[in-house]
Structure formats: C-alpha cells, structure tokens
Amino acid sequence: MNPKLAAIEPSQIRAMAALKRPTSIDLGLGEPTLFPQQRFIDAAARETALRGMKYTLNAGTLELRTLIAQHYAYPGMSDARNVCITSGSEEAMYVAIKTLLDPERDEVLLIEPAYTAYAKIAQLEGIPVRTVGMPESTGFRYDPDAIVAAISPKTRLVIIGSPSNPTGRVITRAAAKQLADALLARPGEPVWVLDDELYRELTYVEDAGSLAELYPYTIAINGLSKSNALTGLRIGWTIAPAPLCDELSKVHAWIVTAANTFGQRVAHGIFTEPGALAEHAAWYRTQRTAVLAALRDSGLHFIEPDGAFYACVKLPHGTESIASAMRLVKEHDVVTIPGSIFGATLEGWLRLSWVAPIDAFREGLARIAGAVLV
Amino acid sequence: MNPKLAAIEPSQIRAMAALKRPTSIDLGLGEPTLFPQQRFIDAAARETALRGMKYTLNAGTLELRTLIAQHYAYPGMSDARNVCITSGSEEAMYVAIKTLLDPERDEVLLIEPAYTAYAKIAQLEGIPVRTVGMPESTGFRYDPDAIVAAISPKTRLVIIGSPSNPTGRVITRAAAKQLADALLARPGEPVWVLDDELYRELTYVEDAGSLAELYPYTIAINGLSKSNALTGLRIGWTIAPAPLCDELSKVHAWIVTAANTFGQRVAHGIFTEPGALAEHAAWYRTQRTAVLAALRDSGLHFIEPDGAFYACVKLPHGTESIASAMRLVKEHDVVTIPGSIFGATLEGWLRLSWVAPIDAFREGLARIAGAVLV
Numbered sequence: 192m193n194p195k196l197a198a199i200e201p202s203q204i205r206a207m208a209a210l211k212r213p214t215s216i217d218l219g220l221g222e223p224t225l226f227p228q229q230r231f232i233d234a235a236a237r238e239t240a241l242r243g244m245k246y247t248l249n250a251g252t253l254e255l256r257t258l259i260a261q262h263y264a265y266p267g268m269s270d271a272r273n274v275c276i277t278s279g280s281e282e283a284m285y286v287a288i289k290t291l292l293d294p295e296r297d298e299v300l301l302i303e304p305a306y307t308a309y310a311k312i313a314q315l316e317g318i319p320v321r322t323v324g325m326p327e328s329t330g331f332r333y334d335p336d337a338i339v340a341a342i343s344p345k346t347r348l349v350i351i352g353s354p355s356n357p358t359g360r361v362i363t364r365a366a367a368k369q370l371a372d373a374l375l376a377r378p379g380e381p382v383w384v385l386d387d388e389l390y391r392e393l394t395y396v397e398d399a400g401s402l403a404e405l406y407p408y409t410i411a412i413n414g415l416s417k418s419n420a421l422t423g424l425r426i427g428w429t430i431a432p433a434p435l436c437d438e439l440s441k442v443h444a445w446i447v448t449a450a451n452t453f454g455q456r457v458a459h460g461i462f463t464e465p466g467a468l469a470e471h472a473a474w475y476r477t478q479r480t481a482v483l484a485a486l487r488d489s490g491l492h493f494i495e496p497d498g499a500f501y502a503c504v505k506l507p508h509g510t511e512s513i514a515s516a517m518r519l520v521k522e523h524d525v526v527t528i529p530g531s532i533f534g535a536t537l538e539g540w541l542r543l544s545w546v547a548p549i550d551a552f553r554e555g556l557a558r559i560a561g562a563v564l565v
Numbered sequence: 566m567n568p569k570l571a572a573i574e575p576s577q578i579r580a581m582a583a584l585k586r587p588t589s590i591d592l593g594l595g596e597p598t599l600f601p602q603q604r605f606i607d608a609a610a611r612e613t614a615l616r617g618m619k620y621t622l623n624a625g626t627l628e629l630r631t632l633i634a635q636h637y638a639y640p641g642m643s644d645a646r647n648v649c650i651t652s653g654s655e656e657a658m659y660v661a662i663k664t665l666l667d668p669e670r671d672e673v674l675l676i677e678p679a680y681t682a683y684a685k686i687a688q689l690e691g692i693p694v695r696t697v698g699m700p701e702s703t704g705f706r707y708d709p710d711a712i713v714a715a716i717s718p719k720t721r722l723v724i725i726g727s728p729s730n731p732t733g734r735v736i737t738r739a740a741a742k743q744l745a746d747a748l749l750a751r752p753g754e755p756v757w758v759l760d761d762e763l764y765r766e767l768t769y770v771e772d773a774g775s776l777a778e779l780y781p782y783t784i785a786i787n788g789l790s791k792s793n794a795l796t797g798l799r800i801g802w803t804i805a806p807a808p809l810c811d812e813l814s815k816v817h818a819w820i821v822t823a824a825n826t827f828g829q830r831v832a833h834g835i836f837t838e839p840g841a842l843a844e845h846a847a848w849y850r851t852q853r854t855a856v857l858a859a860l861r862d863s864g865l866h867f868i869e870p871d872g873a874f875y876a877c878v879k880l881p882h883g884t885e886s887i888a889s890a891m892r893l894v895k896e897h898d899v900v901t902i903p904g905s906i907f908g909a910t911l912e913g914w915l916r917l918s919w920v921a922p923i924d925a926f927r928e929g930l931a932r933i934a935g936a937v938l939v
Contacts, residue, residue: 192812193667201815205623226617232827236610243600244797249579278652278799278821285820293567311819423618423826425652425799438566441575445685448655451825452797453606 199314203532204307210520216555218543219526221356221501223420225471225546228461235456247452249444250436251276251428255455258462259428265403265411272433275440276450276458280389280414280427282443285312287385287410287429288348290442294318297347302338303534304331306356306387321346324536325360331494331503331536333362335370342382349374351402352387354394354498357533357542361497367400374406381408389427390499392418392468393475399498403430410435415458417500418468426454475500482545485553489560503530503540504556506563512538515563523558573688577906578681584894590929592917593900595730595875597794599845599920602835609830621826623818624810625650625802629829632836633802639777639785646807649814650824650832654763654788654801656817659686661759661784661803662722664816668692671721676712677908678705680730680761695720698910699734705868705877705910707736709744716756723748725776726761728768728872731907731916735871741774748780755782763801764873766792766842767849773872777804784809789832791874792842800828849874856919859927863934877904877914878930880937886912889937897932 256271294317323341414427512529530537630645668691697715788801866879886903904914
C-alpha cells in the first residue's frame with residue numbers, strides 16, 4: 192500500500208472510546224446524547240415516498256445551499272454558489288485542506304490545543320504542519336499576536352476552531368477583528384482561514400467573534416452533527432468565496448459524488464423552520480450551569496467553557512494525560528480523553544464531555560477527583 | 566489553490582446532463598427511474614425514533630458488515646473485518662485507489678472503455694494512468710491476454726468494471742479465470758485488482774465471472790445505488806483482505822468519519838430480507854428485451870448489453886461523439902453521453918441509458934437514428 196498512509200494512526204479518541212465497558216461512565220466521545228427532532232426525519236421519509244432517492248447536484252440541492260447561505264449571510268458569501276454540502280464537517284475539512292494546499296509548496300498552521308483531525312488530514316495529504324500553542328498561562332484563549340507571529344512565508348492556511356474542541360474557548364469579537372486586520376495587513380498572497388464553526392450553536396458567551404464575518408479569505412465549515420444531535424446524518428458544509436467554492440465542489444464530487452439526499456432533506460426541514468437549528472441550545476445552557484457547579488464542587492482545576500460541550504480538567508503537576516486516562520478507564524471505569532492528543536499545551540489535562548446525564552457527569556468527576564487529587 | 570487540482574475537469578457526464586431541458590428525452594445520466602423500496606426507508610425512520618442518529622463505527626456497523634460479507638462470501642473475505650461501508654461506491658473507489666497506490670512509485674491500469682471516475686481519482690491523487698483499449702473488433706469484450714500484456718513493472722492496480730459502464734460488457738467465467746491465473750503466475754509483488762461490481766445485480770448473461778471469487782488480491786466495490794434505485798442514499802462498500810481493509814477503513818475515517826447511519830439502516834433492511842437486493846432486476850430484464858427490440862428496429866449498430874442499463878450505439882464513420890452529442894441535445898432535444906469520454910476505443914459511439922420509460926427510449930432512439938443515419 193501507499194507507504195505515506197501506513198504511518199497514519201487511527202483516531203485516539205475512538206481508541207479510548209473502544210476501551211469503554213457496559214458499566215463505564217463515558218465522558219469521552221464527543222456526541223450528543225439528545226435525540227434528533229424526529230419530525231424532520233419523518234418528513235424526509237415522506238418526501239422519499241413521493242420523490243425517490245436520487246442524486247442531488249454534486250454541491251447539494253440549490254434550495255438547501257440557498258437556505259444555508261442566507262442563514263449565515265457572511266459578507267460576499269450569501270448565495271447558493273458559496274455553499275457546498277458535504278458528507279459531514281469531516282469531509283468539508285478534508286476537501287478544504289486538500290483543495291487549498293499544495294503539499295510541495297505550502298504548509299498549514301494549527302492553533303493548539305486543536306481538534307485532532309486537522310493534523311491527520313494534513314498528514315494524509317503530505318502537507319507540512321506548523322503549530323502555535325495557546326498556553327495555559329492565558330487560559331488557552333486565542334491570541335491574535337501569537338497566531339500572526341507564527342505565520343511563515345510558506346503558511347497558506349490557518350485553522351481555527353471556535354468554539355474550540357477541546358478547550359471550549361471562543362474567539363472574542365475583539366480578537367477576531369485584530370486577527371482579521373493583521374492578516375489583511377500582511378503583504379503578498381493572502382493567508383486563508385479555515386473557520387471550524389461546528390459548535391457555533393452551542394456558544395454561551397455574548398462577545399463571540401467570527402472570522403467569516405470579518406475576513407474575506409475565509410472558508411467556514413459547519414454541520415448538523417452537534418447542534419441537532421445528528422452525528423450519523425453526515426451533513427456538513429463549506430461556505431467560501433464562489434470561485435474557491437466551485438473548486439471545492441469539484442474535488443468533493445470526485446471523492447463522494449454528493450452528500451446523501453435523505454440528510455439534505457432533513458437539513459432543508461431544519462433550515463426552513465425558524466428556531467429549529469438552535470432548538471437544543473437551551474438544554475446545553477442548563478446543563479452547563481449544572482456542570483460548572485459540579486466542577487467547582489470537585490476541587491479540580493478546570494477551563495470554564497465558552498462554548499461546545501467539553502470541560503478540560505487539570506491533572507496534578509507532572510502527570511501524563513495518556514497514562515492517567517488509561518488508568519481512569521481501567522481502574523475507575525470512567526472514559527476521558529487525554530489532553531496531549533490535542534497538542535503539547537494540553538498535556539497534563541483531560542478533556543471531559545458533558546453530554547451525559549448530570550448525575551453520571553458528577554459521578555465521573557468524583558471518580559476522577561478521587562483518583563488524581565491527593 | 567493546489568495547482569495539481571486546478572487542471573481537473575468536472576464530470577462531463579454531469580455537464581451533458583446540465584444541458585437537459587424540461588422537454589428533453591434524457592438518455593444521459595446513469596440513474597434508475599424506479600422508486601426505492603419505501604418499506605426500508607420507513608423502517609429506518611422508525612429505528613431513528615428509537616435509537617437516534619449517532620455515528621456508527623468508522624467502517625460501519627458490525628451487523629451490516631457481517632451481512633454484506635456473508636452475502637457475497639468471497640474466499641477469505643467473508644467476515645465483517647473484510648468490509649468497510651463507504652459514502653457510496655465513489656468514495657469506495659477513491660479510498661481504494663488512494664490507499665493502495667503511491668503516486669511516486671506506482672501506476673494504475675485502466676481497461677477502456679472505462680467509467681470516467683477512475684482516471685479522475687488517479688489524477689486527483691497524482692497517480693500515473695496507463696490504459697489498454699478493448700477494441701470494437703472484439704466487441705469491446707474483456708481480453709485477459711491484452712490486459713496482462715499491458716501491465717508494466719510499475720502497475721500495482723488494474724481496475725475492471727463488470728458489468729461495464731459504459732459498454733454493458735460482463736467478464737465471462739473463462740476470461741476471469743484466465744486473468745486471475747495469469748496474474749497469479751506473474752513473479753514479484755502482486756498486482757491488485759479493483760473489481761467494480763456496482764451493476765452486478767443487473768446481469769443478463771449466465772456465465773458472468775468474478776475476480777473477487779478467483780483472485781486473492783482483489784478489492785470488490787459495490788453499493789445500493791443502481792440495484793435498489795438508491796443513488797442518493799450514498800451507501801457503498803469495499804470488500805478486501807482484512808489487513809488492507811483495516812487500512813482502507815482508517816483512510817476512510819479521516820475523509821468522512823463514517824457512512825451515514827440512516828443509509829446503513831436501510832442497507833441492513835435490504836440485506837436482511839431475502840430477495841430485496843435483487844427485487845428490481847426483473848424490471849431491468851423486461852426492459853432490456855424491449856430495448857433490444859427498439860435498437861434492432863432503429864437501424865443503428867449497437868452493443869448488446871450483458872449487464873447494467875446502458876446501450877452504446879455507433880455513429881457514422883468519422884463522426885466525433887462529443888460534437889454529435891451536443892448537436893443531438895441542441896437540435897433534437899435528446900441527451901446522450903459521448904463515447905469518447907470513456908476512452909479512445911469508444912470514440913464514434915454514444916452511450917444511451919435505458920432507464921427511461923420504453924416509449925421515451927424509442928422516441929429518443931428515433932431522433933438519434935433520424936439525425937445520424939443517411
């Protein structure tokens with residue numbers, strides 16, 4: 192086989208999840224436990240009875256792409272031609288990175304802690320990765336100065352996840368503006384931004400910034416997995432300037448032809464009904480309040496999440512997060528994700544997801560605190 | 566953007582289809598006009614109400630992979646570990662080509678006329694393509710001697726589509742055996758075969774051969790698009806030796822995470838109910854009889870299809886198929902696909918799909934005959 196791919200490891204998040212027992216408290220895998228809105232599933236099934244299950248256009252139905260473009264209404268990107276519907280946000284990332292970057296010429300800049308797929312996709316495509324760490328000393332917050340300073344002459348793409356998986360950090364309006372201005376002020380060929388917004392509906396702070404609203408060389412990526420408990424639907428999308436979106440759609444077409452038609456029907460229902468996209472957000476806000484109380488009670492040091500459904504907790508000084516997570520699942524039957532897999536700056540931390548019922552989260556937290564606190 | 570991808574053209578089949586008017590007779594796009602079996606859609610919707618819409622394992626559910634592996638029961642590949650469920654057979658092809666071949670070392674051999682995606686995927690990955698033409702003089706039939714003779718020291722993969730899109734040719738048992746034996750007899754590293762079986766359920770001859778049954782270095786590719794009128798479901802799969810299948814699943818996971826859960830539920834229903842996979846085959850057999858009668862009546866020279874739902878018709882000597890197809894859609898309002906896009910050996914031919922109602926097919930054929938015959 193292709194020796195370049197042989198060295199790539201499968202997902203360590205999935206590997207941790209595979210250690211889960213039936214009795215385990217699972218604070219690992221990042222997937223909602225809520226149920227999706229069944230009315231959209233049923234409507235899509237009825238539409239299938241009427242219209243069958245044919246291919247859509249490669250980039251997705253014109254109606255869905257228009258709805259999505261108009262919903263976000265990013266400057267210069269509010270038309271169907273700016274949207275390509277993908278097989279989940281994972282394919283959106285894959286296609287964006289593959290289409291934009293030439294492995295022999297370019298490199299990608301990751302802001303760590305970073306979602307693990309970014310680096311894996313770059314590795315799959317042979318694209319060199321540069322990283323810049325957002326340190327604990329500034330609460331893992333996005334620092335525009337540090338990001339811009341890390342850009343090399345070869346950097347053609349910066350990937351930013353906001354809200355962040357794993358830290359839950361959201362870039363502020365001020366920081367987004369500062370980053371956009373600094374990128375615009377750079378001479379030469381523009382640096383692109385991949386703005387991973389997958390957790391956008393789950394934002395708990397008022398001053399969230401958006402690169403897609405401020406910086407014209409942005410590809411925004413999103414999907415229905417987290418907002419609507421539809422991880423298995425595999426519906427995501429890219430929003431990009433039209434000429435680039437045409438290229439993304441072309442590459443996407445040769446990889447998967449088109450996103451699944453059933454999922455596009457479900458998405459059409461969600462974007463047509465006002466409020467449906469954000470319907471689960473209230474549950475997460477309530478859950479977060481209880482989660483923060485539990486975290487405070489636990490005695491553990493933690494990052495208060497601005498968004499998403501994760502909380503990172505700190506291990507005692509010098510504790511390796513992979514060894515700790517392994518011990519927690521084996522000896523205390525609680526699944527967590529080691530922080531180090533998201534980058535060196537999160538070594539010594541664990542990522543906990545808080546989609547489980549609050550009692551289970553409290554019990555898991557108690558086991559972690561009991562195991563790691565003196 | 567990545568300059569290597571900029572030169573790749575979008576699908577010419579889709580481009581022809583885009584010229585279709587509301588009044589057009591469409592003998593172009595390769596998609597069933599039958600409706601899918603709604604009972605499987607409804608059952609999947611009910612299951613979603615009970616179980617939500619979560620991710621499956623990256624390679625697909627264990628149950629579905631077991632059902633598929635056991636249904637085909639290829640030697641040494643009849644276990645769940647031999648199957649990876651993909652986002653349609655397109656992604657299956659993409660992942661197989663990407664995983665097997667090193668662009669700097671290997672090349673792929675296409676047997677023309679060949680489905681257009683094979684070469685596009687190779688181009689997307691930078692993999693050199695070698696071709697061997699099955700000529701009109703032998704009815705475009707698969708010729709094992711010619712195929713084996715075309716293998717170079719760099720050839721690591723041969724792609725064979727049987728039934729073939731576009732010609733409808735099926736490799737015979739004798740030819741498959743001869744090809745497998747010749748490949749096994751070659752010294753050195755084995756050459757792999759990508760056995761594209763997407764039209765397998767639509768086979769009208771008795772002596773169809775199968776590389777997957779005869780040659781251990783085979784990756785079989787299939788899906789529900791054509792057999793069950795589920796092009797929009799995006800469920801395909803690879804069947805491969807377990808160590809390779811593990812690698813395919815890993816690459817697949819970083820591209821799309823997993824195939825959509827809804828589609829996997831539909832597939833589970835189809836593979837659980839005896840006969841459901843082949844339920845549409847009777848309609849195609851009946852349609853083919855009427856199509857062959859219409860072709861004979863037309864006065865056009867044609868290839869009698871052994872499988873699939875295409876018929877290729879010959880243009881007068883010296884007629885370019887692209888110019889002819891353009892003129893047919895513009896002046897006679899009938900959409901066809903020029904043969905030359907499938908390889909030089911099919912220049913001077915048109916591919917007609919016969920999924921339209923037989924009266925429409927007859928009318929389209931009459932228009933083509935009127936336009937091209939003296």
